[in-house]
Amino acid sequence: MISPARLVVLISGNGSNLQAILDACCQGVMPARVAAVISNKLDAFGLKRASCAGVSTVVYPAKKNQERSEYDRQLAEIVSAFKPDWVILAGWMRLLTNSFLTKFPNRVINLHPALPGTFPGTHSIERAFQAWQMRQINHTGVMVHLVPDEGVDDGPLLSQRIISFDEKDTLDTLEARVHTVEHELLVETINSVITDGIERTIRSAKSNTFRT
Ligand code: GRF
Numbered sequence: 636m637i638s639p640a641r642l643v644v645l646i647s648g649n650g651s652n653l654q655a656i657l658d659a660c661c662q663g664v665m666p667a668r669v670a671a672v673i674s675n676k677l678d679a680f681g682l683k684r685a686s687c688a689g690v691s692t693v694v695y696p697a698k699k700n701q702e703r704s705e706y707d708r709q710l711a712e713i714v715s716a717f718k719p720d721w722v723i724l725a726g727w728m729r730l731l732t733n734s735f736l737t738k739f740p741n742r743v744i745n746l747h748p749a750l751p752g753t754f755p756g757t758h759s760i761e762r763a764f765q766a767w768q769m770r771q772i773n774h775t776g777v778m779v780h781l782v783p784d785e786g787v788d789d790g791p792l793l794s795q796r797i798i799s800f801d802e803k804d805t806l807d808t809l810e811a812r813v814h815t816v817e818h819e820l821l822v823e824t825i826n827s828v829i830t831d832g833i834e835r836t837i838r839s840a841k842s843n844t845f846r847t
Pocket of ligand 1 (some may be wrong): 640646648653725727747
């Protein structure tokens with residue numbers, strides 16, 4: 636029997652996407668297990684989710700005036716100790732430099748609550764909602780991508796899904812819909828890279844027509 640893929644999940648907050656991963660592993664939806672959850676925030680609720688699931692946690696906050704590259708070098712050591720097959724950024728709210736990324740080539744996967752090339756950085760859902768209210772866009776979405784370098788929410792696409800707006804939408808209803816799609820798409824995509832490999836997942840993301 637093939638041993639389950641080892642995931643190290645990086646979080647900064649609520650951890651609802653981490654929960655989707657933990658549930659999928661526990662229910663045997665994908666051949667993976669979460670080897671560790673790392674948070675840069677002591678009060679991240681996701682740490683409780685990890686502990687409830689019996690998963691090791693590490694809290695690694697940045698020190699005042701700490702060089703970003705130094706933080707990332709140490710972070711890479713922490714993550715490496717758990718021997719990850721895949722490093723999943725699930726609501727990790729810090730930019731990662733090459734000090735970290737070069738240690739895990741083709742192994743870092745990020746979730747972004749908007750479509751490729753749109754609303755990179757923070758408050759993406761809110762910015763998409765405002766753009767829709769100003770009639771600048773008529774749909775938004777969610778993407779999962781590889782993180783090859785220091786680009787923000789950018790990198791080879793692994794999957795994406797469109798989310799339409801509803802005339803009755805408020806920011807809250809849109810956020811709820813985006814999160815539901817995120818939970819599904821992230822699990823599906825991790826499953827795909829584990830079972831089909833990166834190249835096939837990228838090819839299929841290129842050829843797939845949008846799904847809503
Ligand atoms: C998600 O919307 C993720 O895409 C973004 O931050 C949010 C984290 O949510 N980067 P959670 O912590 O997984 O609930």
